[in-house]
Amino acid sequence: MKGSCFSLLRLPRSLGDLFKFFLCALCVFGGQFALVGCASRQTQAARLPPVEVWGKEKAATAGNFIGPRAVTVDDKNDWVYIVDSSGRIQKFTRGGKFLKQWRTPSIEKGKPEGLALTPEGNLVVTDTHYSRVLIYSPEGKLLKKFGSYGSGPDQFVLATGVAVDKQGNIYVADYNGAPGEGLRVRIHKFDANAKFLLEWGGYGEAPGKFRRLNGIAVDPEGNVVVADIVNHRIQIFSPQGKLLRYFGKLGKGDGELNYPYGVAVGKDGSIYVVEWGNCRVQKFTPEGKFIAKWGGVGRAPGKLAHPWGLAVDEHGYVYVADTENDRVQKFKL
């Protein structure tokens, strides 16, 4: 195409010129996009746009959140419960319609950090800084509370996460930062009537020990999946507290964790982990093999900012408490 470059510098006089011009432009810009796309794939998690984003502004009003920390889904009734740093528990439909909200009794010392559902459909809330567990009816009526501050078997220091198995047994993750006397980082198991059954754990880095606890879930077989945050790993125990397996180590790559705060288990047993440090969600097989990841640090929809918790419903939708973005995002992988 003799003279073609020069013909581009002139205004396109004919269709041929115009065609050449657009071809060149396409090459230049398209190449840039491709480059950016390739590069970004390496540094951030895959893009997964959310199905829905709940929460328009940082406010303590219906439908909005201030630092949401935990989510749980009632599959039978299609309800989603979310607790946030304003001490409110909000109830939505799965489609995001706001239904109801209520506050925990006291919030001056701190706000609840964990949610779970009993087989009857009641909501179990760990009132973390008051070292107790509250149980509410689906309408928000306080049915029961138990627990107090201390080092006894049925006492908590900071009751962070909670999970309930099919029999109604309640597992409470209890965190205290120091290897002080008698106060240990541990998991308590209570029966459906809040009677203490057993506890296990301890502070440390060895398998079976924890350095910080928050996320806890029960898989379809009844095993307890625990997020051991500061050790950057997930540990899985039998219902009797015996360590079955663990996976994860500190890092940014696939399968590596950075302060995993929340865990949830899908109907098929796959484990979803939300990482505070890497601001993303990862999906693993029950054995701990990496399947997928998404998220990444940011404020745009699809990005996360220091998320604390997540929940999975029976259809495979993942609800992530995007804490520092003051919203909850719903994804479908």
Next chain:
Amino acid sequence: MRKVLSHPFSWLFLLAAVIAFGVWQGRLSFTHPHWLLVFPFALYYFYCLNRTGRGLIPFLSSYVDLSPGRRNFVFGVRMMLLLLVFLALAGLQWVRINHDLAVMFVLDHSDSISPQAKEAQVKFVNEAVTHMRGGDKAGIIVFGAEAFVELSPAARIKVTKIQSVPPTQYTDIAAAIRLAMASFPEGMQKRIVLLSDGNENLGNALDEAQMARTQNVPIDVIPLVPPPRPEIVLDKIVAPSEAKIGEPIELRLVIRSTVDATAKLKLFRNDAYLGERTLVLSKDKTNNFTFPQTVEKQGFTTFEAILETTKGRDTLFENNRGLAFVNIQGKPKVLLVEGDPRTESQWLERALRAEKVDVERRDVSGIPTRLTDFQNFDSIVLSNVPAWDLSLTQMQAIQAAVRDLGIGLVMIGGEHSFGPGGYRDTPIEKALPVKMDVKNQQVMPSGAVAMVMHSCEFPNGNDWAKATCTEVINQLGPEDFAGVIEFGMTGAGWVFPMLKVGPNKRKMQRLIRGMNPGDMPDFGAVADLAYEGLRKTKARLKHMIILSDGDPALPTPQQIAKIRRAGITITTLAVGPHNKSCSDNMKWLAFQGKGRFYEITKFQDIPKIFLKEAATVMKSAIVEEPFRPRVTAHPLLKGIRGTPPLLGYVGTSEKPRAEVIFKSHRNDPVLAVWQYGLGRSLAFTSDAKHRWAAPWIPWSGYPKFWAQAVRWTMRQTTPTNFQTTVDITRGKGRIIVDAVDEKGNFINFLNAKARIIPPFRTMERSASSWDVPLEQTAPGRYEATFDAREVGTYTINIHSQGGGQKPSQQVTGAVIPYSPEYKDMKADRFLLARLADVSGGRQYENLQRPEDIFAARREGAKFPREMWLPLLTLAACLLPFDIAVRRLMVGKAELVAILLFLWQHLPLLRRRQRTREERDEHIGRLLDVKQRVRQREEGEEATTTTPREPPRAPTPARQPTPPPSQPSAQQPSPPPSEQTSAAEDTLSRLRKARDRARGQDKK
């Protein structure tokens, strides 16, 4: 009729009639109408020229030989020219009238306006703007001590809540009017509507009203009358400024009240309760009460009076307070403050007392906070007092005491003084003869501090974190290292890594401002980071300060061991721990790190504690080696020969004007003095107790040395017996001094200055003060004025010399105990009425008629536009015509030629294109006409054979415009006989010429 019309004078009359009508309608106006009187005379002159043809000036009669028609034409043009010039001289203006109205609502939001009145103002404005018309605009200004524009003038406004917050302790109506006038849009009628109670205490609104009048801006006033309410006001306390011990003095109280009431008066002296008395107050009368007092203790005495009354008799409590100062003269005294409460320094006290210096010893808690309370002392001695034990106000007071009151300052060292005491960048450092920077920094080992900020979830937590980090960086020496760690979006990271403070201070402060500490799940990560950073600095003292709520997981034992091995100490501050286990965590961490643990209950303590902790690394400025000071002679060492050795000192560097009397073996200053303002200050960087001055204590010269050092700093001036009164009204203070000597004679020709120290502002790191010269206005009387707008105590030091007296000073004070907004109890309707009168505005009775604001009195604003420039331009354009008509011979032929030219070259779209023959015929006809005229004019000279005009062959691109007649003729119907032949001849000749040119012969 025609004759009338054609006469130039008739046109002139018509024009004059039009102008007169315009003026009458107000659409035209003249600025200098007297020029119009001259116009007829000038006109007559030209008229005469026209008629007689003979002018007074020869060249003006040049058109005498023109034809009458032409002469009249020239006369017409001349007359037009003249008219234009004279109209321009008379300053014709075309007046544009704009009927749109712009209203600025000026709302008084000072403290004397109640909240209900403020709401009523907003309601009034909203009502008034509903009556706005088409192009109207309205804006709002809110004012107190300053005026702010709440809403710029706009076509549609609605106010729900006033957003602007002007300072409200004063009412400055003048500033508000000024701002309103500057805010008006151009080209509209303007009006100001002022809603106020008229109690102005700043500025002069009447002056501004005069200005408004000159700019045609009337000020409508609407008085806001406070509902009548019972109010008791303590106007002032009058007391003498000086008295002797035991001399009876009288305090006079002036109280105003709107109701008859009884009130209880409580009197305090120096914050000590003296007693109370029940007073009977009558309304609307100035109540005066006197209280005799005798003061036995010397010093500056502050009297305070507080009025209390039964409920319902008084609305505002703020104006029930009054303060007065009396200075009781006595012997000179020294304030000694020991930083170390374990009283290791009774040596110093004993030594001073032995030398007959009157010493008052107090703890750090006993340091006065008010500047006037320092007046009792002639020198202040601080021994090993750290800066974090003093508040900023106390430091400002000490600085002002030295600089402005002439009191002396002696700063004695120790491990908590000077640099390690956190005095860098404080007001006291400014008063000292040494800087906290160590001179020989390279030799001194440096320190490194890493600060970890987490969980600043308490109110303003982020700001506290930033302020704390900034304070610490300000205190560290230039060779020290600092770094800040926070948990950000990507995990634990440095806000800025361990950097040397000296070259990076600005960068550090900038990065701190952008800091955003977030949640921290884990101390371990942070500990690792800090370990790496601190280790790399190779500083001698490495310290980590952690601010947290104790929630994060602790570091592993291995991490702790690593930190200990590196010699890093950890101090923790627990803020808002969730429970005991959290604070236990922090305690454990501090214990492991061999540092200190603090449980924070007051957030204000945080910066202080950080400072103290940071100072631990500044211990690197301390030199603990025995040395003998190198002595330079000085009057204060009189009688002292040689000193024993010292065991240590704090490294500092002397300021340029300071005198260094003792130098260490490393050439650092040990004893330095200088003059700071009116006072003297002394710095001794070693100590006066057994730590570093152990060899001195048994030395016989120890008491003499210290007594002489302290005496040297004491005030040199004698107190005076002047009668001084200070009065503050309307933002201005007035000082009147009556100088009379003991014999009762007036003291004249004094060189007296008043040093004014205004109330301290905590935002400033230094106390401000300024001098005002006192002018003598009468025998023995001196006066001065100064600006006084802030609420608080003004300390005034009148220092004088000359007039046959020794240099002397007198300290007095004046107080604005509360904003003058609280003084007035009624609305000042008189001032408001005057404002409306002066500016031509309207006085409204109350807020009942908002519709009148826009409805009433719309005259329309006049905007005259000068017309002289267009007029003169037009005249200038006419001038060539005048010349042309007289000079150019434009006869009929020329006119025809012009017309021909225009005919051919102007596209007249109505005309259709004719055939060539028609065109040619037409052209031929025109040419003939031309020829004929020419022949006629020039007689028989013209011949038909030599056409003088150039052939005009039409160009192919231009179609000549055919005349409208004969649309269908193919054959041109020739005009009668001899024209035709002549035309044909001309035409054929032309054609031949053209054909020849083209090389074709059609004929």
